[in-house]
Amino acid sequence: MNYDDLKKALSKLPLGEVKYFDSIGSTNTEALAWATTDTKDLSLVIADEQTAGRGRLDRKWFTPPGTALAFSLIVHPTAEESSYLTRIVGLAALAIVDALQARSLIAQIKWPNDVLLNGRKVAGILVESVWSGEEVDYVVIGIGINVLKGAVPPADLLQFPATSLEESLGPAMEREEILRDILAGIIALRPHLGTDSFIASWEKVLAFRGEQVQIEEANGSFTVGKLLGLEPDGSLRLSDEQSNSITVRFGDVHLRPHR
Ligand code: BT5
Numbered sequence: 001m002n003y004d005d006l007k008k009a010l011s012k013l014p015l016g017e018v019k020y021f022d023s024i025g026s027t028n029t030e031a032l033a034w035a036t037t038d039t040k041d042l043s044l045v046i047a048d049e050q051t052a053g054r055g056r057l058d059r060k061w062f063t064p065p066g067t068a069l070a071f072s073l074i075v076h077p078t079a080e081e082s083s084y085l086t087r088i089v090g091l092a093a094l095a096i097v098d099a100l101q102a103r104s105l106i107a108q109i110k111w112p113n114d115v116l117l118n119g120r121k122v123a124g125i126l127v128e129s130v131w132s133g134e135e136v137d138y139v140v141i142g143i144g145i146n147v148l149k150g151a152v153p154p155a156d157l158l159q160f161p162a163t164s165l166e167e168s169l170g171p172a173m174e175r176e177e178i179l180r181d182i183l184a185g186i187i188a189l190r191p192h193l194g195t196d197s198f199i200a201s202w203e204k205v206l207a208f209r210g211e212q213v214q215i216e217e218a219n220g221s222f223t224v225g226k227l228l229g230l231e232p233d234g235s236l237r238l239s240d241e242q243s244n245s246i247t248v249r250f251g252d253v254h255l256r257p258h259r
Contacts, residue, residue: 001020001022001046001048001066001175001176003020005174005176006018006020006046006176006179008176009174009176009177009179009180010044010176010179010180010183013042013180013183013184013187014042014187015042015043015044015183016039016040016041016042016043016044016074017039017040017043017044018043018044018046019034019043019044019045019046020046020047021045021046021047021048022047022048022049022065023047023048023049023050023051023065024045024047024049024050024051025050025051025052026050026052026053026054026142027045027046027047027050027053027070027071027072027142028054028072028126028128028140028142029052029054030045030047030072031043031045031072031073031074031140031142032128032130032140034074035074035130035137035138035140036130039074039138040074041074041075041076042073042074042075042187043073043074044071044072044073044074044183045071045072045074046069046070046071046072046179047063047070047071048065048066048070049063049064049065049066049070050062050063050070050144053070053144054126054142055124055126056113056126057218060157061124061126061144062151062153062157063144063151064150064151066148066150067146067147067148067149067150067151067164068144068145068146068147068148068151068175069143069144069145069147069175069178069179069182070142070143070144070145071142071143071179072140072141072142072143073140073141073143073183073186074138074139074140075088075138075139075140075141076137076138076139077136077138077139080194081190081193081194082135082136083194084193084194085129085136085139086233086234086235087193087194087198087199087202087233087234088127088139088141088193089112089113089125089127089234090109090198090199090202090230090234091141091186091189091190091193091198092125092127092141092143092182092186093109093113093115093125093202093205094109094185094189094198094201094202094205095182095183095185095186095189096115096123096125096143096145096182096185097109097115097205098181098185099178099181099182099185100115100117100122100165102181103165103169105117105165105168105169107122107205108205108206108207109202109205109206109207110160110207110208110253111206111207111230111236111253112234112236112250113125113126113127114160115145116207117163117165117167117168118163118168119161119207120160120161120162120163121158121160121161121162121163122145122146122162122163122164122165123143123144123145123146124143124144125141125142125143125144126142126144127139127140127141127142128140128142141186143182145165145178145182146162146163146164146165147164147165147166147173147175147178148164148165148166148171148173149164149166149167150164151164152164159252165178196232199230199232199234202230202234203229203230206227206229206230207253208227208253208255209227209228209229210226210227210228211226211227211255211256212224212225212226212227212255212256213225213226213227213238213253213254213255213256214253214254214256215236215238215248215251215252215253215254216251216252216254217250217251218250218251223238223246223248223251224238224240224256225238225239225240225241225246226238226239227253228245231247235247235248235249236248236249236251236253
């Protein structure tokens, strides 16, 4: 990635400072450390390659050089935004969906943090917050997107099938422009974070709505039910066989195999 092209693409956005790395361990780790030093709101860390990219629960995120977008945005939430922190993953996911829609791609959000194209994972989001006592100091929104085919890891390393934008759009794609559109989307959606229409827009693009799913939690336990939508805090709303409502806060969604 060329730093001058990057600066040019981002020049009209109201960002804080921008740090670019040809290669780094993890942009989220860098952003978390940087944010402790009075960093401005909307400062950005971006890297062409990550050698220790992270997913949730210490899973790995692959970012080979020259093929992907990997970046972390530092957000200092306002007092009002601090009441809606659990919606920030939705903010990032919706901004990605919108940027893809502008390129005529219909993407869906696999709750809580994956973006799917044609049922395959094209992007992942890792939101991390740092607290001082009861107050959140800052939030780091980490986003990884498979732009070119070379970004997609081998199938045996994946729990869920993956794809790249190139598979749908062909190779002529500027990573800088996709980045710009996603950041612009986050900035534009941010004032709506606390609104009902924000949840409605998020819910509208949820994958597997109306389908039987199982949610696997970190401890290996499963919750099964029909995926109905979202609670106001961004938790997943299911119904069980007796039509009782179930709320799930953490986990990975799997389609429930037909028996
Ligand atoms: C995620 O976690 O999907 C969050 C990924 C966030 C990555 C960004 S890149 C910029 C920033 N800096 C970081 O260090 N991280 C963030 P999770 O839902 O836990 O999914 C992780 C799983 O996705 C892995 O266990 C793999 O199975 C799969 N995976 C890894 N790399 C992938 C890729 N490039 N494309 C598709 N799937 C991948």
